[in-house]
Amino acid sequence: MNQERVLIVEDEENERTGLAELVSAWGYHAETAKDGAEGLEKLVSWAPAIVVTDLKMPRMGGMELLEKIAHDSTQTVAVVVVTAQGTIDSAVQAMRMGAYDYITKPIDTDRLRTILQKASEHLGTTIELEVTRRKLRDTGSLGSLVGASKKMQETFRLIEMVAPSTASVLITGASGTGKELVARTVHELSPRRSKPFVPINCAAIPETLIESEIFGHEKGAFTGAVERRTGCFELAEGGTLLLDEIGEMPISTQAKLLRVLEDRTLRRLGSKVETKVDVRVLAATNKVPEEAVARGELRNDLYYRLNVFNIHMPLLREHKEDIPALVEHLLADMNAKHGRKVATVSEAVVHLFQNYSWPGNVRELRNTLERAVIVCDGAVAETRHLPPHFGQPALRTTSEDPYAVHLGVGTTVGEAEKLLILKTLESTGNNKTRAAEILGISLKTLHNKLKEYGSATSDPALKED
Secondary structure: OOOOEEEEOOOOOHHHHHHHHHHHHHEEEEEEEEOOOHHHHHHHHOOOOEEEEEOOOOOOOOOHHHHEEEEEEEOOOEEEEEOHHHHHHHHHHHHHOOOOEEEOOOOOOOHHHHHHHHHHHHHHHHHHHHHHHHHHHHHEEOOOOEEOHHHHHHHHHHHHOOOOOOOOOEEEEEOOOHHHHHHHHHHOOOOOOOOOEEEEEEEHOHHHHHHHHHHHHHHHHOOOOOOOOOOHHOOOOOOEEEEOHHHHOHHHHHHHHHHHHHOOOEEEEEEEOOEEEOEEEEEEOOOOHHHHHHOOOOOOHHHHHHOOOOEEEEOOHHOHHHHHHHHHHHHHHHHHHHHOOEEEHHHHHHHHHHHHOOHHHHHHHHHHHHHEEEEOOOEEEEEHHOOOOOOOOOOOOOOOOOOOOOOOOOHHHHHHHHHHHHHHHHHOOEEEEHHHHHHOOHHHHHHHHHHHHOOOOOOOEEEEE
């Protein structure tokens, strides 16, 4: 029998008593209140662990009750809001204010029971998570993320705030800033951390295969489907699914994804059966979402559904004070990976790092240090262990630089972009992955640009890594 106390706040008497009887039958201790004002009184006198509240009520509505619980309550309370189908925007607003979850009327009793069970699990791990968070904050790190700067501490605060909830999160930021690490940390600090974390890069999957990868398919669903395939949603059951580079997902697939997010059911390609899924969805993009919506690359309704909570990752050059700690953290990883014993980097290397713009962000720092660890034969990495010409401006104005980009008056933006991309690709020895990192664009975007310029992406001289 569950011992959690559940307070039902509902102005309609029949619904109020019916819900209380149902919740009691599931083994919870149930109490009721006819509006938010009475609910607030019982919150103090009865101390419920979970509050299920309607949004529209006289005297005090559910939104005001939620706000007072969030700001004034000294106890840990999971708030579940109940809303009509036509007011989902209010439920999304409530999630942003700290609600644990929401459910629409008419209430799906199976879904409500699942929400209450998960809320109980969430409450049971709150103390454990708080101890972990304090320990991580004291060391200037959170999961695999490192940084004591103001920008990174704000990022940590947002992660800690949203991790225990069921809210969708949209993680934004340039390539290489650590968006997947944010998603993993959200998962690791959530009640779902014992379940799978499944990341999928939408930019790396051909359009013809992405629906099968995400939703799965039945045998014979299309030519080449010789057996049933389980999609990423089902692989992540009970856990977390990261849709990386969501802006690269085809619009037709975005429409199907939106339906899964709203109905929590999916249909494999070639199947006539609906499958229920319990997955928390996180999304990431290196694009400005509003601009992607305006260009028609991201559905407005999907953006609205995913952007319940936003975490933006700063560029590395915006928090350079974290570089020494990042170097120490990354060196430990690289030493373990390659069996080396590089303890630190020289002051000259630190000086170069602090004065470099890091167009590839933390990913570029990691790659730079990995090379240094591999070629270093001592305990201290020196400037000679860094990539050739490291720290020199990518664009020069002197004619001696073979990779200099010279733009005359009257050069169009399109021509300038093409010249910059091709010169950057040339400077990396035709390594497309490296060029994309330096340019701050996705590999798929680089491929598309090369197609526009008439460059054959199948050219064997063009390397992926």
